[in-house]
C-alpha cells in the first residue's frame with residue numbers, strides 16, 4: 201500500500217463518555233501527525249447514554265472530517281438485564297453487541313475501493329470479546345489502554361498469578377511480584393482483580409489472556425515515565441510463553457480544551473498568586489462520605505493553603521441525608537455538606553466547585569502549584585504534562601498500583617497515608633498539603649515534576665519516543681495482514 205493512500209481504521213469504544221473520548225483522543229493525536237488515516241468510530245451506547253455523548257460527537261465530526269461516527273443498532277432487547285454501570289456489564293454488553301459489530305465491519309470490509317476497507321480494529325479493555333469478531337473477519341485487533349504500562353504489566357501477568365495461587369488478592373498478606381514493577385501489596389492490586397469469586401474477575405482474567413494475543417497494545421504513557429515496565433513487557437516477561445505483541449507508548453494524550461469557554465474558576469485562578477493554589481479533584485467517580493468530606497474541610501482550614509476543590513455529594517446511603525432530612529437530588533449547598541461557615545471562612549483563599557472542573561485548563565493555569573488527585577491515569581498524565589506536583593489519594597480501579605510505582609518507587613509524587621477503612625485524618629492531610637506546598641521536600645517533588653514534564657514534551661516532539669511509537673503503530677495498521 202502506498203503511504204499517500206488512506207488507511208482506514210475502526211475504533212470501537214465501550215459505552216460512556218470517558219471511554220469514547222479516550223479513543224477519539226487517540227484518533228486525533230494519530231491524525232495530527234498521520235493525515236493518511238481515516239477513522240470510523242462505532243458507537244454502541246445504549247439509548248439512555250446518548251444525550252451525554254451526542255454534543256461531543258457533533259463537535260468532533262464538524263471539526264475533523266477524517267473521523268466518522270456510525271451507530272450500531274440497539275441490542276438491549278436481547279440483554280438479560282438492563283445496562284448498568286456495573287463494570288462486569290460492560291464485558292457482557294460487548295458480547296451482546298457482537299452480531300451488530302460483525303454486520304458493521306462486514307459492510308465496511310465490502311467497500312469496493314480498497315483504501316476504504318478497514319485495516320485494523322482498535323478496542324478498549326472492556327470490549328475485549330470484539331476481538332473474536334475481528335478474528336473471524338481476518339482483521340487485526342489492537343487494544344487501547346488509557347492506563348500506564350505498570351498496570352498493563354499487571355493485566356498481562358494475571359493469568360500467571362492466577363495459576364500460582366488459589367487465594368484472592370484481597371485475602372493475601374504480603375506483596376505480589378510482577379516483572380518490571382516494584383513489589384505491590386496484594387491488597388493494592390487493581391480493585392476488580394481482588395476477589396476471584398466475582399464476575400468481573402473472570403472477565404479480567406479472560407481479557408488478560410486476549411491482550412497477549414492481539415496485534416498490538418497501545419498505552420497512554422511515555423517510555424521515560426515507566427521504562428522498567430515497558431522493558432519487561434517488550435521482553436515477554438509478563439506472559440507465560442514469552443510472546444507479547446508490540447507495545448506502543450504514545451502518550452501523554454491530553455485532551456485539547458479549545459472548545460471550552462472560559463469557566464468562572466479560571467477567572468478566580470487569574471486572581472491568585474503564581475503556583476499558590478492546590479487543585480483537588482478525584483476523577484469522574486470519586487466520592488467521599490460526609491465524615492471524610494468534613495475531615496478534608498478541617499484539613500484545609502488547618503493548613504491555610506489556597507485551594508480549588510471539586511466536591512461531589514456523598515453517596516445515597518450516607519448518614520447525612522437522614523440527618524439533614526433531604527434527598528441527594530435536592531442538591532444542598534456545600535456548607536450543608538461540609539462545615540457550617542466553611543466557604544465564608546475560606547472565601548479569601550478557596551473556591552469550592554460542585555461536581556466538575558475543566559481539569560486540563562486548571563492544571564495548565566499558572567496559579568496552580570499542586571494537585572491532590574485520586575491517581576487515575578488520565579489525571580496523572582494531565583498533571584505530568586502540565587508539570588504540576590501531586591499528592592495522591594487512590595480510591596478505586598488500578599490507582600493503588602499507580603501509587604506504588606509513582607510515589608513509593610519513583611518518588612515523583614507524595615501520597616497520603618490512609619487509616620483503617622481508607623479514612624484520611626485531617627492531621628495527615630494537612631501535613632501532606634503543607635509538605636507539598638511549602639517545604640523543602642515539596643520543592644524537590646516540584647523539581648521532579650518539572651523534569652518529568654520536560655521528558656513528556658520531549659517524547660511528543662519530532663523524533664521523540666511517543667512520536668516514533670505513533671509512526672510504528674500507523675505503519676503496522678498499513679501493513680495489516682499483508
Ligand code: UDP
Nearest residue numbers: 483484485510556557558559576577578579
Ligand atoms: N475530569 C475533569 N474534571 C473533573 C474531574 C475529572 O475534567 O472535575 C477529567 C480529567 O481531566 C480526566 C478524567 O476526567 O481526563 C478522569 O480520568 P482519570 O483516569 O483521572 O480518572 P477516572 O475518572 O477514570 O477514575
